[in-house]
Amino acid sequence: MAKINPHLLFKGNTEAAFGFYQSVFGGEFTTLMRMKDLPGDPDNPLPESVANKIVFIALPIGNSDSLIGSDVGEQFMDEELVTGNRYTISITAESREEANKLYNGLSAGGIIEMPMDDSPLGSCFAMFADQFGIQWMLSFDPK
Structure with a gap:
């Protein structure tokens, strides 16, 4: 792969x-x-x-x-380099604990668009920009 x-x-x-x-x-x-x-x-x-x-x-x-x-x-x-042409990175965590650790670390000093939250299906998801303006999507699905 x-x-x-x-x-x-x-x-x-x-x-x-x-x-x-x-x-x-x-x-x-x-x-x-x-x-x-x-x-x-x-x-x-x-x-x-x-x-x-x-x-x-x-x-x-x-x-x-x-x-x-x-x-x-x-x-x-x-x-010109501006937020918007600097990419978004998507991470799928292997555990809820890892998702929380990455979320807390990467979002520190950044701008939260969607805080880490559980979905009705047991997964969790967050969207935010870190302190350098990089856009992140973070998810964990236990299935």
Whole structure:
């Protein structure tokens, strides 16, 4: 089965966002590449404000998936980065306890659209944006 690895784009705060995600999910980064790590033009060095920006970072989540991120800005892409073109991530938890842990961690400091609640069928569901504006859907179905 193919793996789904969401790739999130940030306006220069990828490092802070992934530090936050690491505090929620745990684990160690498998990749962390900065602009200064890429081959460059020695006659045209990167400004320090760009050199430490993250080109690619990967945090393993669960047994086979990774959360991936990059800093973007005028120097990387023409499109303006705004909430709405930064993706929504859907997580299906393996237990109610895991769903509660992820909900409490990821929604901290964010905006709750639909709080974690039980459905008549025994499942639970929540929708929210985390403190970095990333949209999340979280569910658990015991069946």
